[in-house]
Amino acid sequence: xAGIIIGGSMSAQSLAGRRCFAALREEHxxxxxxxSIGLPRPMAIGEVVERRLPEALVPALDQTRTVxxxxxxxxxxxxxxxxxxxxxAGAAQVLVLxxxxxxxxxxxxxxxxxMKASRLLPPDLRSRLIA
Numbered sequence: 001x002a003g004i005i006i007g008g009s010m011s012a013q014s015l016a017g018r019r020c021f022a023a024l025r026e027e028h029x030x031x032x033x034x035x036s037i038g039l040p041r042p043m044a045i046g047e048v049v050e051r052r053l054p055e056a057l058v059p060a061l062d063q064t065r066t067v068x069x070x071x072x073x074x075x076x077x078x079x080x081x082x083x084x085x086x087x088x089a090g091a092a093q094v095l096v097l098x099x100x101x102x103x104x105x106x107x108x109x110x111x112x113x114x115m116k117a118s119r120l121l122p123p124d125l126r127s128r129l130i131a
Contacts, residue, residue, distance in 0.1 A: 016056035
């Protein structure tokens with residue numbers, strides 16, 4: 001279960017970073033406009049990045065939507081093959097899905113806060129986004 005949750009968190013972080021860093025590169029004018037109206041650097045970064053964050057959670061939400069309808073989830077089948085009841089198998093699968101969604105959400109929120117604080121920026125953006 002830990003492997004599934006850590007793997008999902010890594011995917012969410014990767015997607016959030018790619019989309020947010022690309023947005024900061026492409027929308028540098030929006031960042032400068034936010035600074036020009038008096039917003040501090042963290043808020044100016046947040047203005048550009050905020051809209052991109054939900055995109056990092058889309059794969060997990062899509063996977064959660066189809067679990068049990070299209071695929072037989074691993075945790076569910078594992079509990080059944082291990083001798084558990086269908087109720088126990090369902091509870092295990094719900095635990096995995098809720099844990100995965102919670103961990104990915106926390107990962108994306110922490111990444112956002114670190115980006116706003118300029119602690120999680122690639123070197124080219126760190127030097128380019130000077131207030």
